[in-house]
Amino acid sequence: MVNLQKHAHEGKWVYRLKPMPDELLSSWLIRNARAHGLSPSRFMSLIFPARAIWSRDLDRNADLNLLKIISYYSGVQKNSLEEMTLGKFVSILGRTHPSHGILYMMLSAGIISGKRKLHWLQYCPKCLSEQPCYYRKIWRLSFVVYCNKHNILLKDSCPLCDKPIVPHRSLHPAYCFNCWSRLDSNEFSSPVEVPISVRILQDRCLKILISGKASLNDSVKCSAKEFFILLRDLLGKISSIKSCNKLRELWGLGKKEEGAIARYVFESSRLETRIVRLETVAFWIKDWPDRFIEGAEFIGLSGASFSRDTMPNVLEKEVKRLPARKHKRRSIRPRVFSSDLAHLRKISPESYRNERARRIMDIVENQ
DSSP: OOOHHHHHHHTSOSSOOOOOTTBOHHHHHHHHHHHTTOOHHHHHHHHOTTOOGGGSOHHHHOOHHHHHHHHHHHOOOHHHHHHHSSHHHHHHHOOBOTTTOOBTTBOOOOEETTEEOSOOOOBOHHHHTSSSOOOBGGGGBTTOOEETTTTEEOBSSOTTTOOOOOGGGSSSTTBOTTTOOBSSOGGGOOBOOOOHHHHHHHHHHHHHHHHSEEESSSSOEEEHHHHHHHHHHHHHHTOSHHHHHHHHHHTTOOOOOGGGGOOSOGGGSOHHHHHHHHHHHHHHTTTTTHHHHHHHHHTTOOGGGSOTTTOOHHHHHHHTTSOSSOOOOOOOOOOOOOHHHHHHHHHOHHHHHHHHHHHHHHHHHHO
């Protein structure tokens, strides 16, 4: 084992691996730790003895001071290290869920007491089988669900134990930290099953993320930030199975079972659920704005269904065409449940039902 602490005081790491294209900062640090024969936790504790580096989302929350220190020891420029974080994505996707604190359109790690509870990191088995083995930045994006290079569906967990992927706790990046199964095995690589509309939407989103420019049709242009706000707002409107299936039936996409559309925040949802919602929204924003209006009216959305504070101009313009507020028919219902009935219900359920039925019939006869 290399005496890293001795060399750290002298100024540089002994082995300095170069970052790979699109590599996550955490993935690169793990590779450097293994090159020195150390666990990632031990490796980082020699540089930051007073900080629990792996107890937070390092790729999202790496501060400039931390990057400056890592740059000093690794010889990699600070700007290059910043490129390995999710900071550039955050600047475009930078809205957080008002109650969950989750960054929109980015998979959440759900860290509690230093442990990752959610399926926050995706991977392509064939990519992990290549050398060097490392994790990509785009695998953290919630709208990325398949690998363009190998044309296969990504995975968000160990295929055997279904635990989240936690590379810094594993003996090797391509092994599950919990059951030590290989994540890069060919038997776990399946042909792509992603609908073509989802693949097109994923490619479109990645291009927008890089270029910073977007359009909804030939005449409606918007910024990348406005596009992702619009996309995320619509994804939020189909978080319930009822709304999602109504739109899917409207456009002939096929009804899904309840388990396929679990009602979670999009960024906390499993891969299968995100694919269903992305397919639905891909059709919803097609032929903008006519299909948007059609879908919104079909599931009963109104102007009050959308947040005025964060709504981009391209969406606000069309929301104004919806009813200002959803009107509900309200009728006065006579109250037959009283304190004496509540007591009767506890001591004699049968007597309670009979008495309640009698009171309801009296009300009906007297109307």
